[in-house]
Amino acid sequence: MSTPMVLCEGVHKRFGRLEVLKGIDLEVGRGEVMCLLGPSGSGKSTLLRCINHLEKINSGRLSVDGELVGYREGDGKLHELHEKEVASKRAEIGMVFQSFNLFPHMTALENVILAPTCVKGTRRSDARERGAALLERVGLSDKLEVYPVALSGGQQQRVAIARALAMEPKLMLFDEPTSALDPELVGDVLDAMRQLAREGMTMIVVTHEVGFAREVADTVVFMDAGVVVESGPPAEVLGNPRHERTRSFLDKVL
């Protein structure tokens, strides 16, 4: 069996005295889509940020594609990774944020080609061609030269997805990608994500879209108060939850 794309073993994360993750065990296989559900403050976003090296874990082991996140193992000790090594690891993981975080001083296309030209050293003309193709894929071929401020929330989020895909990541992290959107704009973003899942991208999606989770996810994980309450195929976790906490959460969001 091949190594899983993401493997969490007893992951703890504290902010000062506040313990946000209290021993998370998770496994995400290659090409798998995992949806993280749970009330706000349950640690879902923090877990995503840990996977992308935006936060350092305090204890446990967290690895992506068989390599530890943030550390290197040598002679029985853990060594902190140099900033450059962290950056190159991050480049292999795409992340999409709730608030889009597009670069407002760049057009849609400039947003998409920045990292390939700047980090990978792709030729500008090649990057432009590929960037235009990516934006076309998310349905924005007519918005290449438009600044983010002139795009709707749904369009901005699709640019953000294209921007992450431009680095050809092996793993995509979505942090509540549709939570900041007007209801009628959610569909386009979910469509783009659905398509991505069909193409075999490994994805971890923090979401409140239970319908999307039911349809697209291979595994649904319900988190509460820093622990995984239950996980399994969507039909089980969403259709027939075993835990009271999962049931009451689902009653509220459905």
Add this chain to the structure above:
Amino acid sequence: MSASDQGVRTERPEDIRAVPVRRPGRWIVAIIVLVVAASIVRAVVTNPHFQWSVVGQYLFDSRILTGMVATIELTVIAMVVGILLGVVLAVMRLSPNPIVSGASWLYIWFFRGTPLLVQILFWYNIAALFPVIALGIPFGPAIVHGSANSIVTAFVAALLALSTNEGAYMAEIVRAGIISVPEGQTEAAQSLGLSRIQTLRRIVLPQAMRVVIPPTGNETISMLKNTSLISVTAYAELTYSAQQIYNVSFQVIPLLIVISIWYLALTSVLYVGQYFIERRYGRGFSRAQRATMASRWLALGRGGGGESAA
């Protein structure tokens, strides 16, 4: 009236014509302002002590023009050095290394805490403090050295004083700009694999510029006028050039008017420059460029027409 009725209406309804509210207060205030303005103009024009003919005589005097070139030179170089210094100090100030941020804090504290005039005099008299200036290994042998008097000329002293002082102010302005960029921008850049330096250069600083430029325009205008303090070191910038003339001719007032006219002319040029730089870095921050007063005047000159987005 039914809904379908509204859908097919084509003729425009008649505009309302109402009797406007009378505003006698506005008229009274306007008249007072005009009377005051007229009396000031009258005093300026008719008072013979202004000696307008002498003003005209010296306005384009070669000594004045040479002084003005020196003033522009000082302003431009000191501002460029000051801005670069400010960026470095601001980045240092935000560094996680406490020694580095502490050093920046100390620099800003000192240069903002002492008068510019005093700093100018210090730099001008630097030879009294360090007769020999040497460049070499710290605590080790010097590689090049020379007498302070020959290296720090009046011009160099002026530049050092103005730019080191400006650096302290610019550091705070740049720091405010950097802080104004939302954290999500840095996170997005880092999640794409950009390094800290790349994030700063490509993402944070360009966005900080929008916040940094208006106060920097202010600083440039201050700098232009602060160069007049350099006159205390007998360096022939605009103000000292005028002093040299009136020390001989005793026509103090007309010459002060001459240089005031030039300072005003130069600051006016800076206004125009600032407008264009602001527009350049405002890209992507509003759907349609906000019509500023300057753009309305420019549009007037081109026969109207609004600015489009992007």
